[in-house]
Amino acid sequence: MTTRILPAVGDPDAARAVAALIGRLPDAEPAGPAADSTQLLDTLARLAAESLDELPEVVLVHERIGPVPALELVREVALRFPAVGVVLITADASPVLFSAAMDSGARGLVTLPLGYEELASRVQAAAQWSTGVRRHLGAAADTPTGPGGTVVTVSGAKGGVGTTVTAVHLALAARASGHTVALVDLDLQGGDIASYLDVQFRRSLADLATISDITPRVLQDAVYVHETGLSLLLAPGEGERGEDVTDRAARQIISALRSRHEVVVVDCGTHLDAAGAAAVETADTALLVTTPDVVAVRAAKRVVRMWDRLQIRKPEESTVLVNRHQRSTEIQPPLVQKITGTRMAGVAVPAAYKELAAVVDAGRLHDLDTRSSVKQALWSLAGELGIVKPAAGGGGALVPAGAKDRGAKDRGALGLRRRGGGR
Structure with a gap:
């Protein structure tokens, strides 16, 4: 043999x-x-x-x-x-x-x-x-034999660019299409996914950090199952406990999650630590969120170069998303791509914070209206990243219910394109 x-x-x-x-x-x-x-x-x-x-x-x-x-x-x-x-x-x-x-x-x-x-x-x-x-x-066809679920990390070029909103809606889009999805808050000192989704739960990533063998029962005890069906693994409420989550612990935790979920979305925040570096390195897709302003784009360039210097990820293996995009701004996605040397997401999320204000203040980001241009763009991005199942009948990537009623003109203005089932 x-x-x-x-x-x-x-x-x-x-x-x-x-x-x-x-x-x-x-x-x-x-x-x-x-x-x-x-x-x-x-x-x-x-x-x-x-x-x-x-x-x-x-x-x-x-x-x-x-x-x-x-x-x-x-x-x-x-x-x-x-x-x-x-x-x-x-x-x-x-x-x-x-x-x-x-x-x-x-x-x-x-x-x-x-x-x-x-x-x-x-x-x-x-x-x-x-x-x-x-x-x-x-002899057991239902036993997982491949690399497990898809891991997507979402990092911010700097604070306030919309990293958590992006991560949450990518996870919601994947879940709405029928995938089993885990959403991880790896912003260990400042992460607050719990507030965005109206969750009060005392378990966190830190509870898994010192466990050498994460069994399904142990993982189940640390994960909060949200009303949307997302499995949430939250950042510790006490920021100093984040120091317990080493790069080794992060790899083990993500491996355990990906072996039991079809999609794992990791919010890495804006501060690069050992755990975040491990997540970005092992991810199938590393998404970097920026806004179209000089300060944020410079920060995105620094992040990409740092990932490259530390051998975490090469620029051409990273994807940049432009959030709060306006057609009138001087900085457009092609310029961001030229500056960072990365791939660019095919979708740019429009500047429409008023659509988000009410649900963010209420801690109900999952209740964002399906007609929201922000939601449509982010769910379209999920389709582009390959983390949603195609719509029934081969209709392409999942879009929020009600989005089709807005008309082709509105979709074009939002930068949304219909994606065929062959992607």
Whole structure:
């Protein structure tokens, strides 16, 4: 039986050494090495989207992989791709590390310097385990086998640009189309999704931060199910507790949510901390919200450059949304795209704060009128991002009920386009 092996090695010299040794293994089919954690997860997600059978049987994770630490990457792969056997390559052969690797989901550990016999033994054991899991999953068609739900992060270029309103309505649009949706408030010091949705709930993200194994029961206890059907995971009421939510905790929490929801929307706020960086890095879509003014656009440029410098996300892999757009303003979306070097959302949200004032003040953002131009634009954006199910009959992206009655002229003025079912 052929064993497909995908190595993840950051150091070029180590990558060549690993590839040379893999090439000597019998019946091995090595793939080109992934240079970092992002590339590895993206590759596995792409293969899983095609078919379970396209995934490699074995992934080798080198201890010097980055930017996500090796043990956290092992945990992430094990959670998102349970049919893949992960083997950790490390110079530390201590019982403590071995135990930590097993707890993270590794199927074996190979010590440096690499030896042929040890590598062959661990790869063979991981491949046999993977084959058994796939045989079991093949007999249970309803068992999740892919990368899990879609994760969308929403970040603000600066305070007051509409980050939370955007995140909430993306989640509402996805839920209204029939998806199971989790909405996470990862603005750990200043997040207030609870106030926008009229929620009083004492549990928060901080309650999950120190838990090493987030079971469905544990997650259920921390999540508030809103009247709209959204599963809310809120920011802590005491801002100082946000320090407990590390990058490792954020990855684990998001992985647990995406394994149980079809869509996970994360409000990252405007302040970049370790948890927010982890969320943006692992997201399928990273949305950055700005307004069409010089201060906000400069801030958006700084955020994009910072993400790039810290190897969180490349500019071309991020999407910028212009909020409070007016046709009369000098700064238009094409200029924002040129300045930031990112993709631009096809929708610009119009400047219509009066439509929002009453529901925001009442803490009932979910009651925003379906005729609202802001709601129509944000729900259209949800369709563009692929987080809503197409309307019955292949009619394209979901739009709020009543929006069709406004006429083609009004939709054009709002920047809304009808999206075909082929997107």
